[in-house]
Amino acid sequence: MKNGKAVVLVVEDTAVIRMGAVDLVQSAGYEALEARDADEAIRILEERDDIDLVFTDVQMPGTMDGIKLSHYIRDRWPPVKLLVASGMAILEESSLPIGSLFSSKPYSDHEIIAMMARLLASDNRSFAEVGG
Amino acid sequence: MSRTPFDRREAASTIAVVVSSNEPLLFLSAQHEVIAASGSFCRAFEIDPATMPGRHLSEVGHGEWAMPRLASLLKATATGSAQIEAYEIDLERPNRKTRNLVLNACKLDDGDEYRVRLLLSVSDVTDVRADARLKDELVREKAVLLQEVQHRVANSLQIIASVLMQSARKVQSEEVRGHLHNAHHRVMSIAAVQKQLSTSPGGKVGISRYLTNLCDSLAASMIADPERLSISVMADDSSVTADVSVSLGLIVTELVINALKHAFPDQAAGKIEVGYHATGNDWTLSVKDDGIGMPTGDSAPKAGLGTGIVEALTKNLGSDLQLSEANPGTCVTVSYLGNVDHHEDIRPAA
Numbered sequence: 001m002k003n004g005k006a007v008v009l010v011v012e013d014t015a016v017i018r019m020g021a022v023d024l025v026q027s028a029g030y031e032a033l034e035a036r037d038a039d040e041a042i043r044i045l046e047e048r049d050d051i052d053l054v055f056t057d058v059q060m061p062g063t064m065d066g067i068k069l070s071h072y073i074r075d076r077w078p079p080v081k082l083l084v085a086s087g088m089a090i091l092e093e094s095s096l097p098i099g100s101l102f103s104s105k106p107y108s109d110h111e112i113i114a115m116m117a118r119l120l121a122s123d124n125r126s127f128a129e130v131g132g
Numbered sequence: 133m134s135r136t137p138f139d140r141r142e143a144a145s146t147i148a149v150v151v152s153s154n155e156p157l158l159f160l161s162a163q164h165e166v167i168a169a170s171g172s173f174c175r176a177f178e179i180d181p182a183t184m185p186g187r188h189l190s191e192v193g194h195g196e197w198a199m200p201r202l203a204s205l206l207k208a209t210a211t212g213s214a215q216i217e218a219y220e221i222d223l224e225r226p227n228r229k230t231r232n233l234v235l236n237a238c239k240l241d242d243g244d245e246y247r248v249r250l251l252l253s254v255s256d257v258t259d260v261r262a263d264a265r266l267k268d269e270l271v272r273e274k275a276v277l278l279q280e281v282q283h284r285v286a287n288s289l290q291i292i293a294s295v296l297m298q299s300a301r302k303v304q305s306e307e308v309r310g311h312l313h314n315a316h317h318r319v320m321s322i323a324a325v326q327k328q329l330s331t332s333p334g335g336k337v338g339i340s341r342y343l344t345n346l347c348d349s350l351a352a353s354m355i356a357d358p359e360r361l362s363i364s365v366m367a368d369d370s371s372v373t374a375d376v377s378v379s380l381g382l383i384v385t386e387l388v389i390n391a392l393k394h395a396f397p398d399q400a401a402g403k404i405e406v407g408y409h410a411t412g413n414d415w416t417l418s419v420k421d422d423g424i425g426m427p428t429g430d431s432a433p434k435a436g437l438g439t440g441i442v443e444a445l446t447k448n449l450g451s452d453l454q455l456s457e458a459n460p461g462t463c464v465t466v467s468y469l470g471n472v473d474h475h476e477d478i479r480p481a482a
Binding site: 014016017019020021023024027059086087088104105106107108109110111114 | 287
């Protein structure tokens with residue numbers, strides 16, 4: 001949280017989609033940060049302690065894909081909320097950390113905005129409740 | 133094949149049956165001496181048939197059949213304690229590739245209880261197994277490629293959707309923003325087909341699920357107050373090809389956008405009903421609203437891109453477009469009467 005605004009880190013390797021996602025996050029009233037891959041995302045998470053939510057793609061070059069990254073974040077920064085988007089229409093829910101949300105690409109703005117709001121509103125709820 | 137004194141006790145017909153068997157077959161004594169071998173066995177394992185009768189199994193060929201496991205299995209079969217059924221064993225020969233064999237052995241049941249003889253059939257499944265492995269690999273490869281293609285399509289559609297929405301957020305003009313949103317809806321209606329195809333086998337799209345997803349998505353992004361306006365879908369269980377579903381989805385997208393934009397200017401509440409029903413090859417798609425009805429005269433809006441898209445797609449599907457007063461509201465019907473099979477009924481047989 002920065003100046004009362006939730007901080008969302010967008011992780012996406014396709015530049016145009018990343019730009020669109022950053023714009024979308026800002027239009028929803030949040031502060032947006034961006035990373036091109038999991039390694040950059042982890043560097044940013046190590047540098048800052050105000051990130052509330054990570055919105056990540058699945059298929060990315062680098063050492064980790066979005067699924068591995070989401071597990072890594074859940075282990076290392078448990079309070080950070082996770083929103084995962086992929087070109088795969090269905091992702092095994094069990095492959096994502098409990099409490100994270102999934103959206104298939106192409107996602108629409110209202111869908112992502114609603115999911116971010118749901119995750120960010122879930123501070124005092126258990127992860128299992130959010131997933132439902 | 134020459135006969136030795138050893139097998140004179142066997143009926144000529146028994147020997148003849150074994151020798152002529154298409155399935156590689158060995159007829160053995162209780163001591164594992166070859167009484168007869170089928171021509172197919174000798175051909176398959178490159179052994180001179182003349183050398184076979186009377187020879188101990190362990191000396192057949194270059195001694196490659198001297199397999200302790202095989203000997204003990206045959207012994208167990210001879211004593212009646214076990215029967216070899218589809219037992220797998222590898223045949224190793226010098227300067228030859230290992231062959232995967234499937235063995236079946238049984239005691240000959242001819243009423244002679246004092247003389248045990250064994251029938252051993254030997255199937256070489258090496259090539260069949262290799263073919264099966266290759267097929268599995270191809271199927272796996274195809275699934276990976278298909279997933280890759282679907283992923284690329286989804287990503288490409290996301291690029292288009294992202295650019296359109298980013299432009300829509302940036303432009304000042306409400307009218308231009310409206311056009312960009314409409315373009316985005318069109319892309320998303322095609323994307324919905326893509327998503328559904330990637331999860332349903334056979335390249336068919338269940339029309340009810342598709343139209344419901346499509347209308348839910350249109351409602352979520354276009355209706356600010358869901359208490360005031362709603363979109364419902366009534367469709368039967370039929371499925372259509374991907375091409376037809378793309379056209380139907382685009383037609384519904386245009387008609388729903390049009391109704392949301394023009395049918396309810398001041399109404400306290402309104403609903404849009406999307407219907408799809410198929411009988412045999414005939415089908416009807418309808419989009420009905422309970423709004424203000426069709427404006428006429430000067431107040432009628434000029435036909436826009438949406439109308440053009442609906443007309444072009446209707447024509448392309450070989451269907452008829454009809455506009456009628458629904459009192460209240462308007463009903464647009466696209467109907468198809470024809471012999472071309474676009475449909476596949478997925479209802480289970482009663």
